[in-house]
Amino acid sequence: MNNSLMIDLLSDNARQGVDDLHFVSSLGILFFPSIVFVTYVCLWWHHLMYGKKKGLVVHPIVRTFIAVLWNLEHIHDWMTEQLKEKTSSMTARLVRPGSAAFYLTRCLNLSLPNVKLAHAFDTATAITSSRFFMCPFVWGTKRALNIGSERILHESLRQIDEFAIDMIQKRMQKLLESSTELRSGLNSDDAPEPLSSPPHMDLLSRFMGVATEAEKLRTLDSSGGDDQKRGGYSDVFLRDIVISFLLAGRDTSSSGLSWLFWLLSRHRRVVDAIRAEIREVVKSRNCTNLSTGASKFTYEELKNMHYLHAELSESPRLYPPLPVDTKFSVKEDVLPDGTRIPKGSIVAYASYAMGRMEQLWGSDCLEFKPERWLQNGGFVPQCPYKYAVLQAGPRICLGKELALLQIKLVTTGLINCFDFDVPEDFKPTYEISLLLPMKYGLPTKISPSERES
Incomplete structure (x- = not known):
């Protein structure tokens, strides 16, 4: 070239x-x-x-x-x-x-499952909670393709649905048997014999319409599908009711008790005050054995333990079982502070944050102080829109009183019989979840307490 x-x-x-x-x-x-x-x-x-x-x-x-x-x-x-x-x-x-x-915000205006089901619930709540911190496109794509965490969520929900439907069908069968047994007794010349299993009057049975829809229940086939009616309600509706109660009741009490006993391990005076209240109740019945007496408290006795009630109100103020509760805005609205909420927005009141606000609880809001609930030795409730741990108004938790009664029984029995020693260097933290579980649990050494006899 x-x-x-x-x-x-x-x-x-x-x-x-x-x-x-x-x-x-x-x-x-x-x-x-x-x-x-x-x-x-x-x-x-x-x-x-x-x-x-x-x-x-x-x-x-x-x-x-x-x-x-x-x-x-x-x-x-x-x-x-x-x-x-x-x-x-x-x-x-x-x-x-x-x-x-x-x-x-809720800047609110101040005026019983098996292990497999438990695992499915834990998995479903964890994955659902993670959606709040993930781009909708990401988890939406995974759900459409049925891959990754969304596939696991789908399987967990299937197991939960199967449990709920099975519970509904078994309860339906019980109600049908009770209804048939009752009619047989009423049609006979002799006085009806007592029912071997009286009709259930729990919430699920009430939703099924056991009182007002007895004739409908008699003619229903318990093996019906999702469109099958149960005393006026579909299986889908009843399934959602069962899951809602399981979700609301599962782990909330145990989570609350973990934080409660950690707080008690740091405040010995509170434990002494509760034990003193227990002694007074037991001695008023001329019972000298505190251990025996404490296991047989009546509802009225527990209701009159004002310091215990104050302590069980103060703990969830700082560590509520449901730290953030979300709602969906079906139409445009305005919050009490003037914030405009567009239609389709998610609105959440943060009970965890509300319990730590000086505007609501004063300068000692971060202190564990049951005395803030007492006046002249008696328990004084706070405004439910200020203390919305279990919601307030028409949507207040239906199981509130039952949960409180259960926690009172557990707390009095354990505090009266045992001492709890939590390591001084233990600093608890919470898991990221719909609830507020204590991460890794509460490490504690349990030993018999020295009680008066």
């Missing part, structure tokens, strides 16, 4: 490179104004929607997602700080990319 040919080839390559550069430059000149315009519109829209709002800074595109991930390990404490320090209205706004806003 001669020199002139070589020079011609290099010249051609150089010209081609210049032409390519001109083409790229032309594209940049063409699209740059468009990119600037789109960016401007996005920033303008973002400022219009969030720039003048109170609370957390909502960044373009990533919104508050990075801040949530950064503080995920101590999410409830972080949310408490946001509500205490960065919002005068006590309402914070969390916004995930591609999702409706999540409002964190």
Whole structure:
């Protein structure tokens, strides 16, 4: 190849490179104004929607997602700080990319399952909880493809559904047998014999309409499908009722007891005060054996233990079994502090944060202080919209009194009979869940207590 040919080839390559550069430059000149315009519109829209709002800074595109991930390990404490320090209205706004806003407030106006089922419940609640901190596109795609955590969630929900439907069908069979036995007794000339298994009057049976729909129950086939009616309600509705009660009652009491006994291990005076109250009740019945007497408390005796009641109210104030309770806004609304809630938003009241607000509980809000519930030795309840641990108003927990009674029985029995020694260096933390379970449980050494005889 001669020199002139070589020079011609290099010249051609150089010209081609210049032409390519001109083409790229032309594209940049063409699209740059468009990119600037789109960016401007996005920033303008973002400022219009969030720039003048109170609370957390909502960044373009990533919104508050990075801040949530950064503080995920101590999410409830972080949310408490946001509500205490960065919002005068006590309402914070969390916004995930591609999702409706999540409002964190209820600045409320002050005026029995097997191991397999238990595992399924734990798995379902954990995965469901993780959705709140994940882009909807991610978990939505996994659900559509039935892969990863969403596949596990689907299987867990299937097991829970099977348990609920089985419970409904068995209860239906019991009710049918009781109804048949009752009618046989009424049709005979002799007086009816006592039923071998009296009709159940629990909540599930009441939903089935055992009192008002007896004739309907008699004619129903207990093997019906989802559309089968049970005294006026479908199997799907009854299934949801069963799951709702299981979800509301499972682990809430045990979680609360873990935090309770950790607090008691740090406040010996509270334990002594409860034991003194137990002694007074037992001695009033002329019973000298505290151990025997404490296992036979009546409802009225437990009801009159005012310090015990105060202590069982103070513990969930700081460590509520349900730290955040979420609702879905079916229409546009306005919170008591003036915050506008668009339709389709998620609204949550943070009971964990509410128990740590000086605006509600005073400067000693972080102290474990049962005395704040007492006046002249008697228990004085707080406003339910200030102490919304078990919700308030028409949606207050139906099992509130039963749960409180169970915890009273467990607490009095254990405190009266045992001492609990928790390591001094133990610093509990919570798991990220719909509930507030103590991570790794409560390590404690249990020994018989020295009781008066």
